[in-house]
Amino acid sequence: METQNSNLKYLKAKNxxxxxxxxxxxAAVYLVINSVIxxxxVMNNINNGETFEEAFYDFSTLATWIVWGIALAIHxxxxxxxxxxxxxxxEERKIEKLMNDELKNDK
Known part of the structure; x- marks a missing residue:
């Protein structure tokens, strides 16, 4: 029983x-990819005649940060x-409840 309990704790910690x-x-991929984008x-917008501030604060430039940031926040x-x-x-309580429900349904 003790071994089973320690194995369960190990699996939970590993998960x-x-x-x-x-x-x-x-988070690392978010930072790297969005920085490159x-x-x-910004370089493309500057080449098209915009100032750095206009290019940087353009909604299309910040949109990927915002949308992907929402997904990262959910994660x-x-x-x-x-x-x-x-x-x-x-998780343990839910698994135990589902197992008990299965055992009741098997009877």
Whole structure:
């Protein structure tokens, strides 16, 4: 029983680390890709006669930051916010409930 409990804790911790790793990767890709897109758009707009401020604060330049930022915020909420709202053991409670429901249906 003790081994099973420690294995469960290990798997839960490993799952949490994987979620964090995916979020950090998502955030890094967000920063790199949006920086490149912004640099290209700003240089293109400057070549078309706009000032740096006009080129940088153009909505089309900032749109990818905003839209992708919303997606990144949702991802962050799923990693950090849901455990605060639902509790750390929500997954365990839900799995246990579903397993109990299955056992009742099998009878």
């Amino acid at each position: 949490k680390v994987e979620k964090l790793k995916r979020f950090y990767t998502h 912004t640099a290209v758009k 962050a909420f799923s990693v950090y916010g849901l455990p605060l709202i639902l509790g750390d053991d929500w």
